[in-house]
Amino acid sequence: MKDIIKYIKDENTFLITSHASPDGDNVGSCLGMLEFLTKIGKEAYYVLDDSFPQNLSFLYENYKIYESEEIKELLKERPYSLIALDCGDIKRLKIEPDLIEGASLICNIDHHKSNNNFGTLNYVVDNASSTSELVYNILCAVDENLIDEKIGIALYTGLVTDTGNFMFESAKDSSLIMAAKLLSKGVDKQKIIRSIYQSNSFDYLKLTAEVMMTLEKEKHFSYMILESSMLKKHSIDYNDTEGLVNHALNIDGVEVGVLFKEQSENVVKVSFRSKGWANVNEIAKAFNGGGHERAAGCTINKPIDQAVYSVLEKLREYMKIHGRSN
Ligand code: 5GP
Ligand code: MN
Ligand code: MN
Numbered sequence: 001m002k003d004i005i006k007y008i009k010d011e012n013t014f015l016i017t018s019h020a021s022p023d024g025d026n027v028g029s030c031l032g033m034l035e036f037l038t039k040i041g042k043e044a045y046y047v048l049d050d051s052f053p054q055n056l057s058f059l060y061e062n063y064k065i066y067e068s069e070e071i072k073e074l075l076k077e078r079p080y081s082l083i084a085l086d087c088g089d090i091k092r093l094k095i096e097p098d099l100i101e102g103a104s105l106i107c108n109i110d111h112h113k114s115n116n117n118f119g120t121l122n123y124v125v126d127n128a129s130s131t132s133e134l135v136y137n138i139l140c141a142v143d144e145n146l147i148d149e150k151i152g153i154a155l156y157t158g159l160v161t162d163t164g165n166f167m168f169e170s171a172k173d174s175s176l177i178m179a180a181k182l183l184s185k186g187v188d189k190q191k192i193i194r195s196i197y198q199s200n201s202f203d204y205l206k207l208t209a210e211v212m213m214t215l216e217k218e219k220h221f222s223y224m225i226l227e228s229s230m231l232k233k234h235s236i237d238y239n240d241t242e243g244l245v246n247h248a249l250n251i252d253g254v255e256v257g258v259l260f261k262e263q264s265e266n267v268v269k270v271s272f273r274s275k276g277w278a279n280v281n282e283i284a285k286a287f288n289g290g291g292h293e294r295a296a297g298c299t300i301n302k303p304i305d306q307a308v309y310s311v312l313e314k315l316r317e318y319m320k321i322h323g324r325s326n
Contacts (some may be wrong), residue, residue: 001141004107004121005142005220006320007081007107009142011043014043014045015047016030016033016047017046017095018045018048018086018087019086019092019093019094019243020050021050021238021239023053023158023161023242024161025132025161026087026158027043027052027059027157027321028155028158028161029132030085030086032135032158033085033139035154038213039146040142045071047065047066047068047095047099048067048094049067051237051239052239053242056157056195058191058192059153068096069096084106084107084109086109086158087112088113088131089139106119106121107119107121108122109124109130110124110131110134111292111320113281113290113291114292116158126292126317129162129163129168129170129172129175130159130162130170130175132154132159133158133159136159136182139151148185149186152185153187153188156179156187157192159175159182159293160193160196163175165193179265182209194221203236204234207230208244210230210233210234211226211230211244214222215248218315219324220254220255221256221258222248223257223258223259224245224260225304227262227304228265245257245259245271246273254275255275255278256275256278256283258272258315259268266303266309267300267301268304269298270307271288272291274293274294278320279293280292280294281296283315283318285300286300286314287300287314
């Protein structure tokens with residue numbers, strides 16, 4: 001932590017980035033950091049080559065989010081360092097590789113169990129609720145008085161989304177204290193909740209209904225399938241499907257919920273969630289993925305039916321090893 005604070009004080013130009021398929025913690029921690037660095041007079045940019053979820057537009061609409069090409073043009077070979085937030089693996093950073101290679105230093109701030117300390121500086125706390133909570137701790141250590149409503153909205157969004165609205169066990173006393181402190185800075189929590197959870201489009205709910213029709217259950221796990229044709233049919237962007245997997249988990253007796261998302265032909269993104277004892281990070285790792293004990297993912301380069309088959313085999317084996325055969 002001391003090294004991170006010194007780094008923030010000493011450096012001048014920062015590129016802030018995160019993982020592909022941005023979620024609330026990705027966007028919240030990046031914008032909270034961006035706003036803070038700008039406030040203390042630094043040159044900072046949020047760079048991500050991806051599309052952003054509609055339900056977070058209230059948060060990012062007033063910011064410029066750069067693409068790699070634009071940043072290269074803007075910096076024109078000037079030195080910069082890279083802050084990687086909420087990303088467990090350097091390969092998941094969604095910016096062009098030469099921007100990663102060209103950084104004078106990489107500062108890795110994250111809470112993924114699977115984080116392999118890829119930075120020059122690493123601040124990885126795998127039981128933290130969110131990267132936003134880690135960023136909050138860092139900003140408090142630099143100067144708590146500088147945390148204002150704007151920074152608060154960004155960090156509160158990351159905290160709320162990564163804890164499932166304070167539902168997951170990762171939400172601890174420190175997370176609730178952080179929430180309370182941010183509310184005292186003027187954060188309107190109802191506005192955030194309305195935007196994220198209560199502003200779904202009609203098409204999104206129709207898509208949800210179609211995905212839920214695919215729901216299958218074995219004794220301790222259940223799964224659903226999202227085919228790319230369903231996204232097309234309901235005009236929904238792939239990156240707007242973050243919350244769907246939870247429906248597979250919220251079933252009595254089910255420990256692991258899985259969603260198979262067909263990203264394109266022969267590319268299947270698998271999302272895993274668990275409730276209490278199953279370590280889905282371990283299951284995702286078997287397919288070269290990773291994440292947290294209770295939320296993890298991987299990408300399988302196979303046709304969807306073969307990907308489903310492989311994962312179901314693995315899940316049955318996992319349940320058996322843990323004495324919970326079907
Ligand atoms: P989601 O299912 O929401 O995409 O991801 C759940 C968690 O696992 C997130 O924290 C995400 O960063 C992580 N994750 C998802 N896919 C991968 C992957 O392919 N590799 C790694 N290392 N982590 C992943
Ligand atoms: Mn994330
Ligand atoms: Mn996170």
